[in-house]
Amino acid sequence: MERPAALGRTVYGGIGLVFALLLGAYFIYKITGVVLAFLLTILFSIILSAPVNYLHRRGLPRTWGVLAVVAALAAALWLIGLAIVPIIEAQSRQLVAAFPTLLEDAVVLFNQVQGFFGLGARVSMNGESFSGLGRQALTGTAVSTAAGVGLTLATAVSLGLVVLIATLYLVIRPEPWVDGFVSLFPARWRQRTREVLWEMYHTVQRWFIGQLAAMTFIAVFWAISLSAIGVPFALLLGIFSGLVSFVPYVGATISVVLPLLLALISEPFTAVYVILAFVVIQQIEGNILQPVLMSRAVDLHPALVVFAILTMGTLFGIVGVFVAVPLVAVLQVLVRELWVSRMDEIGTDPAPPVHTQKPRKLPDFVGRAMRSLRSLR
Numbered sequence: 314m315e316r317p318a319a320l321g322r323t324v325y326g327g328i329g330l331v332f333a334l335l336l337g338a339y340f341i342y343k344i345t346g347v348v349l350a351f352l353l354t355i356l357f358s359i360i361l362s363a364p365v366n367y368l369h370r371r372g373l374p375r376t377w378g379v380l381a382v383v384a385a386l387a388a389a390l391w392l393i394g395l396a397i398v399p400i401i402e403a404q405s406r407q408l409v410a411a412f413p414t415l416l417e418d419a420v421v422l423f424n425q426v427q428g429f430f431g432l433g434a435r436v437s438m439n440g441e442s443f444s445g446l447g448r449q450a451l452t453g454t455a456v457s458t459a460a461g462v463g464l465t466l467a468t469a470v471s472l473g474l475v476v477l478i479a480t481l482y483l484v485i486r487p488e489p490w491v492d493g494f495v496s497l498f499p500a501r502w503r504q505r506t507r508e509v510l511w512e513m514y515h516t517v518q519r520w521f522i523g524q525l526a527a528m529t530f531i532a533v534f535w536a537i538s539l540s541a542i543g544v545p546f547a548l549l550l551g552i553f554s555g556l557v558s559f560v561p562y563v564g565a566t567i568s569v570v571l572p573l574l575l576a577l578i579s580e581p582f583t584a585v586y587v588i589l590a591f592v593v594i595q596q597i598e599g600n601i602l603q604p605v606l607m608s609r610a611v612d613l614h615p616a617l618v619v620f621a622i623l624t625m626g627t628l629f630g631i632v633g634v635f636v637a638v639p640l641v642a643v644l645q646v647l648v649r650e651l652w653v654s655r656m657d658e659i660g661t662d663p664a665p666p667v668h669t670q671k672p673r674k675l676p677d678f679v680g681r682a683m684r685s686l687r688s689l690r
Contacts, residue, residue, distance in 0.1 A: 346472060349629045352636050353476045358483040359517045365484055375485050383481075397548065404549040411545075419578060509650045513643050520639050527598050528555045534597075535568070538590035542583050544575050560634055561618050565595060613641055 361382060368378035483490060491510065495503050536551025544550070554568035569591045576584040621641040625633035 345629055346468065349632060349636070350472050350476050350479075352640065353632070354479045354483060356517065356636060356639055357476065357480040358487070359514055360521050361480065361484050362487065362514075363518050379481060379484050397552070400548050401552065404546045408546055408549065415575070415578060419574060509647065512650060513646050516642050516646050517639050520642050523602070524559065524638075527602055528558050530598055530602055531555045531558045531568070531594060534594050535572075535590070538594070539572055539587070542576070542586045542590065543580065544572050544583065544587065545579065546575070550575075560622060561638060562615055563619070563622060565591075613638070613645065617641060 361379070364382045364385075365375060365378040368381060369375050373381070491507075495506050495510075498506050532551045532555025534551075535554045536548045539547035539550055550572050553571070557564035557567050569587070572587050572591075573584055576587045618638060618641065621637040622634050625637035625640070627633075629636070
């Protein structure tokens, strides 16, 4: 009777675990804003803690260290803004002024490609379609959509302030959070818990350093390459490519669309050089820069990254896309440290024992004869 009872307890425990997971998922879905704010707070606090910890080891109190790091970041952004904002503003104005002509050329190019492959009706640009879009923008649906966007913007600003304040407090005093979390585990597991947290901390830092270096490399070399090829708005497109490259694989695909389209409109043959520059930059970034800076600790499979981006984007919107990769990297550390290492300690199954053949027992008369010979000696 003991085996059926144990089996019943296992089944009930599995059912209870499934219901607990479903209830937890529903609860997280209802408070997605709070969960996203918490994830952003943890991410920003880990990134900001690296320079603050360095200053603290040099004898500077953590409060002054946080103020120094924030002031240094603000000064760096201000200097970068003084250097490139005027050029970006000028190119943005040129892009806005040239946008109708570029759009018309793009439609002509699209019709040519469509006619070459025989893909149905041609696209035309006329004033009625644009006036229709304008009338539609003034309808009640558009107004309600704008109100919804305003509400979302207000919520985003409030959550941003909460994340900023919580991040500063967490960086200034991280010990109560870490000690409180570790104290939830049994005493014999606490040292191991601290080791796993430390590994997760370093993994996120390596990811951020590698990602920041990759974004800077792509923005600089993409702008230089487009300027050398002769594609207009090179600096603007380079900065855009660096920003969207924050999203792995998807961002790289988006970054090449606009330069390729501008190259096809202005000089079709230059599109070949755009593709070559894109391939060279991606090869250098993917095969040299990322492995050196991130090492194998943040080596994630592309399919896993794509599904993580899709899941986080569905749950948390565009901000969740930016949190997807570090979150998956942290989960990979947890799986490796808590499950894979434990499975490795169990080891492989022992080899089956080798059965040796027992010596055959001699007949009785042979045994008596041999004993008689030994006695004669």
